[in-house]
Amino acid sequence: MSVSIEVDGVSKHFTMQYHRTLKDMAVATARRLPLTETFKAVDDVSFTVEQGESIGLMGLNGSGKSTLLKVLNGVMRPDEGTVLTRGRIAGLIATGAGFHPQLTGRENLYLNGAILGMTEKEIDSRFDEIVEFADIGKFLETPVSHYSSGMYARLGFSIAVHVDADIFLADEVLAVGDRPFKKKCMQKMQEIRRQGTTIFYVSHATASVRAMCDRVLVLEKGRLTFDGEVDAGIRHLHDDEPAVVPGQTSEEAVDAELGSDV
Numbered sequence: 001m002s003v004s005i006e007v008d009g010v011s012k013h014f015t016m017q018y019h020r021t022l023k024d025m026a027v028a029t030a031r032r033l034p035l036t037e038t039f040k041a042v043d044d045v046s047f048t049v050e051q052g053e054s055i056g057l058m059g060l061n062g063s064g065k066s067t068l069l070k071v072l073n074g075v076m077r078p079d080e081g082t083v084l085t086r087g088r089i090a091g092l093i094a095t096g097a098g099f100h101p102q103l104t105g106r107e108n109l110y111l112n113g114a115i116l117g118m119t120e121k122e123i124d125s126r127f128d129e130i131v132e133f134a135d136i137g138k139f140l141e142t143p144v145s146h147y148s149s150g151m152y153a154r155l156g157f158s159i160a161v162h163v164d165a166d167i168f169l170a171d172e173v174l175a176v177g178d179r180p181f182k183k184k185c186m187q188k189m190q191e192i193r194r195q196g197t198t199i200f201y202v203s204h205a206t207a208s209v210r211a212m213c214d215r216v217l218v219l220e221k222g223r224l225t226f227d228g229e230v231d232a233g234i235r236h237l238h239d240d241e242p243a244v245v246p247g248q249t250s251e252e253a254v255d256a257e258l259g260s261d262v
């Protein structure tokens with residue numbers, strides 16, 4: 001197997017502004033209060049992923065998962081450390097990121113496909129498949145500013161998942177969208193997983209992580225506190241969560257989860 005992603009000592013700092021107006025800042029300065037605070041959203045994280053591995057990236061809100069994904073796909077540069085990736089990366093990091101609100105679904109499909117590295121010919125050849133998967137029907141010629149958030153997610157996911165990528169990054173793709181669409185997304189991700197694509201799947205939904213992933217990484221306040229087997233990773237994160245419901249198959253567990261707000 002060949003290495004797909006190598007992350008070595010990566011940190012990303014952000015600065016929090018405590019005061020919004022000049023007056024607030026003047027008052028804070030007079031009182032010798034701090035004006036800003038810098039913190040590490042990702043803190044000295046290292047791991048290696050082999051081509052074809054499917055990784056569940058888990059952690060509580062604000063633990064740095066999205067930031068790490070942005071660093072992996074090059075949207076953000078790390079402040080420290082290095083990231084090496086092999087091959088083409090596609091993914092859905094923020095729903096509708098890269099969509100232009102005044103352009104139609106069709107136009108955005110071409111724009112977004114190009115941003116994800118597809119040639120015009122590639123997009124032409126996959127156009128029908130992408131539209132069919134997104135199932136946005138007659139809204140294809142409507143500006144995306146008129147789309148519902150679910151429709152945005154459908155089109156965004158559909159484009160990303162139809163890129164012939166070596167690495168697929170999926171940030172809470174199942175958080176938006178209705179149950180049939182979530183189910184379709186899971187099936188599609190399983191399909192690209194079988195094709196040997198490396199998958200990075202950010203989710204709070206444990207049954208879908210169990211069904212989708214070979215390995216789990218857990219972030220806590222930016223630090224990688226677990227890297228290993230899926231069930232152990234989930235236990236590490238949710239000490240309090242009951243294990244798999246007795247008698248329930250993994251498929252039934254995913255199904256139950258898709259029905260709830262994942």
Ligand SMILES: Nc1ncnc2c1ncn2[C@@H]1O[C@H](COP(=O)(O)OP(=O)(O)OP(=O)(O)O)[C@@H](O)[C@H]1O
Pocket residue numbers: 014015016041059060061062063064065066067068
């Ligand atoms: N552009 C930014 N500027 C400043 N702070 C940021 C920025 N992006 C993220 N943060 C902060 O970095 C921390 C990590 O955020 P991140 O979105 O990576 O967390 P997450 O694990 O993906 O959370 P969630 O599960 O809620 O999606 C949070 O405290 C967040 O407020």
